[in-house]
Amino acid sequence: MNLIKYPNVFRALKRGGVILICLFLFTPISAVELEITFELPEIKTSKYRRPFVAVWLERKSDRSDNQTVAVWYDDKKWLKDIRKWWRKAGRYQDSLDGFSGATRPAGRYTVTVSLDASQEGADNEYLVYFEAVREHGNRSLLKQTINLSKTFPQTYEIKQGQEIGPGLIIVKELEE
């Protein structure tokens, strides 16, 4: 294919147009809110104990900006069993105040977190993790990539795991 040589004027116009379109499409959004809803399934067993649960996220590109949204437990002794959360986040935190709580029965729960969405490219992708582990039971780890560079609102569906899920993540622009 021949390389078409635009006159300088055209070239400048084209470049300007691209920049304008870019500005229009990618007006930076400073903050978003994640509304994370998930289920703790009802499990019929005589040995039922409420699961330990952690919901957390991290920037996908370099695994930085790790934030715990919720951790539900009863004794810190067993926090290590929320294996991935413990390794990625739990063991580095001096205090779990602000996002921790007691274990909950089966049911549907919603937690929220706000995120800075002003990063560019791959840095604007986050991984949301759901981890649940139950005494005498199983452990489930679910994860979902969310892209904060796209338009809002966004909806992501989380499939069902043995001990947690299905779930839903709604990403909304945070009003000033």
Next chain:
Amino acid sequence: MNLGCAKIRRIIKQWVGIIILCSLGSATLSHPIWILPSTFNLSGDVGEWVTFDVSASHTLFSFDKSVVLDELQIYSPDGDRNYLGQYYKGRRRSVFDHHISQSGTYRFSVSRPPYYFTSYKSGKRETPKRMMANKQEAQQRLPKNAREVKTMSIDMEASAFVTFNEPTGTVLEPKGKGLELIPQTHPSDIIAGEEVIFLVLMNGEPEEEVEIEMTAGGTRYRDDRNIQIFQTDKQGLVSYTPTQPGPWYISAVKTVPLNDEKTDEAMLIRFITFEVIPE
């Protein structure tokens, strides 16, 4: 007929001898010692007891021979030495408990005092023989016609690391003396499907071409022992990506000339038991 029987018997004896000697090769000399903690990672506000099995066995991690733990070294995260009181020494394993109370990483190391063996050849058939003796002891016991006499010492240490809450690195710092096998990937961060890196130092300097073996536990329950064999590179490093979660075992072996009054060579062996965490 009688003569034939005697001949056959002699040949059988000879072969049995060779087979026994072969099976008693370096594997027996490096009869691996391992320390296996009841848990590698703990969480909590207060400390917890951890119990440890120690045994010398070829099957990982099955008990075979108990180990004297009088010289067990325990280092807490602050770098202080902890001491062991009583422990149990059975026939096939030794057991000790330790209270993990400081946040961070502990190191547990057990070493065998160096022991010696002397190999030589004697007789018309050049039969290879060996005795548990150092150079001086061997001089008195060797037959007159002993040839190719060589004495070797074995210096062996086995370690395991236990982490309570946030991992720390004090107990991983090199001492700069002898052969050291040091986890570069923190031992509480070894994950199935992710690369693990170990560093080998000799008197504080990276040592290349050190024989490394890594094996997953449970060898009794599979046909293929599946040993991963490596050599350290120029930086003294070795890396591998384990896929099987569970307790694993790594060994580093280096033979160095050491011409002193007791031995000609020293075989330095370092073992570490580590846990590969499933994702």
